[in-house]
Amino acid sequence: MGKINWIASRPLSRTVFRAISIFSGVKLLSVFCSLIRNKLIAVLIGPAGMGLISLYYSCVEMFSNMTRLSVDQSAIRDISAESAPSHRDEISVIVRRWCLWLGIAGALLMCALSPLLSIWTFGDSSHWPAFCALSLVPFSMTISAGRTSLMTGLNMLGRLARTSAYTAVAAVLLSLALLWAFGEDAIVPMLIANAVAALFVALAFSPRVPKLKLSFRTIWRKGSGFIRLGILMTVATVVSNLFAYIFLIYLQREASTADVGIYNAGNTLVNTYVSVVFAGIWVEYYPRVSRAIHSARSTSAMVCHEISLTLCILLPIAMAFITADGLIVNILYDKSFIPVLPFLSIAILGIVFRTFSWSVAFVIIARGDGKTYILTECTDAVIGLTLNIIGWNLGGMAGLGVSYVLWYMIYSCIVCSVYRLRYKLRMPRRIIGLTLLIFSVVAATLLLKIYVGWWASLLATIAAVPVCLKALGRHPKAV
Numbered sequence: 001m002g003k004i005n006w007i008a009s010r011p012l013s014r015t016v017f018r019a020i021s022i023f024s025g026v027k028l029l030s031v032f033c034s035l036i037r038n039k040l041i042a043v044l045i046g047p048a049g050m051g052l053i054s055l056y057y058s059c060v061e062m063f064s065n066m067t068r069l070s071v072d073q074s075a076i077r078d079i080s081a082e083s084a085p086s087h088r089d090e091i092s093v094i095v096r097r098w099c100l101w102l103g104i105a106g107a108l109l110m111c112a113l114s115p116l117l118s119i120w121t122f123g124d125s126s127h128w129p130a131f132c133a134l135s136l137v138p139f140s141m142t143i144s145a146g147r148t149s150l151m152t153g154l155n156m157l158g159r160l161a162r163t164s165a166y167t168a169v170a171a172v173l174l175s176l177a178l179l180w181a182f183g184e185d186a187i188v189p190m191l192i193a194n195a196v197a198a199l200f201v202a203l204a205f206s207p208r209v210p211k212l213k214l215s216f217r218t219i220w221r222k223g224s225g226f227i228r229l230g231i232l233m234t235v236a237t238v239v240s241n242l243f244a245y246i247f248l249i250y251l252q253r254e255a256s257t258a259d260v261g262i263y264n265a266g267n268t269l270v271n272t273y274v275s276v277v278f279a280g281i282w283v284e285y286y287p288r289v290s291r292a293i294h295s296a297r298s299t300s301a302m303v304c305h306e307i308s309l310t311l312c313i314l315l316p317i318a319m320a321f322i323t324a325d326g327l328i329v330n331i332l333y334d335k336s337f338i339p340v341l342p343f344l345s346i347a348i349l350g351i352v353f354r355t356f357s358w359s360v361a362f363v364i365i366a367r368g369d370g371k372t373y374i375l376t377e378c379t380d381a382v383i384g385l386t387l388n389i390i391g392w393n394l395g396g397m398a399g400l401g402v403s404y405v406l407w408y409m410i411y412s413c414i415v416c417s418v419y420r421l422r423y424k425l426r427m428p429r430r431i432i433g434l435t436l437l438i439f440s441v442v443a444a445t446l447l448l449k450i451y452v453g454w455w456a457s458l459l460a461t462i463a464a465v466p467v468c469l470k471a472l473g474r475h476p477k478a479v
Contacts, residue, residue: 067106079153196243
């Protein structure tokens with residue numbers, strides 16, 4: 001394999017940092033708007049209202065992922081690989097048409113199953129009108145996802161950033177107005193309004209393509225490649241969402257709706273925090289690794305670069321999160337959400353392995369290896385549900401935090417095994433060592449806070465910042 005840079009070349013790093021600066025800034029705006037909305041929910045309708053939203057949204061998200069067949073991810077691979085403008089126009093029309101068909105099918109399916117969804121979720125059929133009305137959400141989200149995939153594949157970063165920013169602002173304004181006026185009765189209209197607003201924004205910024213007259217047979221045949229991959233990816237995603245949904249129902253019956261809301265608030269904080277950095281990298285990383293997937297050397301270099309770069313960025317943020325977790329919960333939610341702190345403090349350790357596994361797992365998608373992807377994701381979903389149930393029964397919220405860490409640790413081993421054994425790609429020891437080192441530093445920060453005090457973890461966080469900046473700025477080293 002020769003020498004592979006663990007922190008890649010400066011031009012590549014500048015490209016990634018540019019994407020991070022654009023999309024992480026937009027993601028921060030989205031997070032800020034989302035947190036304002038969550039704060040209002042916490043104050044006006046409390047943990048029970050948060051739990052109700054979690055149950056509705058989990059079901060809607062499962063249907064949205066199922067009906068759009070992951071076209072927003074599988075199509076990016078085909079769009080970014082096309083170089084001729086005429087071919088890109090054709091694939092763009094095909095993606096848009098497929099998303100329209102899938103959106104309509106998803107809405108009709110959710111309407112038809114609304115009585116069953118009400119029974120499965122709440123134990124009776126009284127909520128079927130709400131689930132039927134929510135069928136507008138998968139319809140809107142499917143079409144929106146198709147349009148944003150075009151922007152990503154065509155490298156229209158400016159349009160994509162504006163789309164995300166306007167969607168976030170529109171969602172928080174609509175949520176504020178509806179929740180303030182109607183309280184808990186606004187939950188279903190709020191979810192619908194947010195999805196429809198996102199659709200209109202995506203349509204407004206969607207790239208214009210020539211009107212091509214393509215037959216149904218042509219659209220079906222030329223779209224079959226990313227649709228087949230999308231189906232396999234969708235099965236994996238739906239299984240993951242289904243197992244997450246099952247755990248929420250389990251938690252509601254074993255504990256209460258309020259506990260569901262508290263757990264979901266903590267899970268949102270951990271995952272949203274990570275996605276701030278991932279937002280910028282994913283937009284740039286996925287199309288780039290898709291274009292270079294046929295070169296083992298280039299693929300290995302890109303994966304190593306993403307892991308090392310992202311971990312160096314995440315380290316001081318994770319340490320700061322541990323130091324100020326109580327303050328964050330009080331500011332962003334309410335005192336009634338304080339029971340989530342044991343989960344937050346421990347689960348934040350899992351983002352180190354989530355970063356590692358995320359960078360490696362994209363190689364499976366970029367290669368179009370749908371069968372391997374579905375096998376790894378389904379195995380991951382089963383492991384996650386099992387660990388969550390065991391963790392809750394043994395340790396409550398703290399047990400769920402431990403299960404989160406173990407979950408991503410095991411998933412990292414799974415995808416790394418696929419990377420090495422199936423694709424014959426090398427994961428340098430230096431990258432594995434860096435991952436374990438950063439995990440140890442974050443874990444030490446947590447122990448400092450517990451046994452010494454928050455001021456000790458704060459000092460450690462401050463000391464870590466210049467070290468990470470130096471690592472990001474120095475010349476690449478060979479592995």
